[in-house]
Amino acid sequence: MNIQPLADRVLIEPAPAETKTASGIIIPDTAKEKPLQGKVVAVGGGTKDEEMVLKVGDQVLYGKYSGTEVEFEGTKYLIMRQSDVVAILK
Numbered sequence: 001m002n003i004q005p006l007a008d009r010v011l012i013e014p015a016p017a018e019t020k021t022a023s024g025i026i027i028p029d030t031a032k033e034k035p036l037q038g039k040v041v042a043v044g045g046g047t048k049d050e051e052m053v054l055k056v057g058d059q060v061l062y063g064k065y066s067g068t069e070v071e072f073e074g075t076k077y078l079i080m081r082q083s084d085v086v087a088i089l090k
Contacts, residue, residue, distance in 0.1 A: 011042040059089040
């Protein structure tokens with residue numbers, strides 16, 4: 001990975017948005033709900049006040065309006081503070 005987050009920030013690859021409902025109805029791009037979970041692909045080193053708890057590979061849940069969208073080599077990512085992550089999925 002050529003992107004290295006600084007301090008208490010993490011780089012997350014969002015899970016793909018749902019394209020069909022359970023009944024088989026196809027959802028158009030304009031109506032797709034922004035995913036609220038993803039996979040951590042890079043982490044910063046933390047700060048002296050906040051230890052980095054997340055690690056690469058963690059599946060996480062984050063707030064609906066959290067992070068900044070970035071695109072790198074055709075893949076969309078979110079970069080956010082560790083405190084914006086609300087849970088680790090196990």
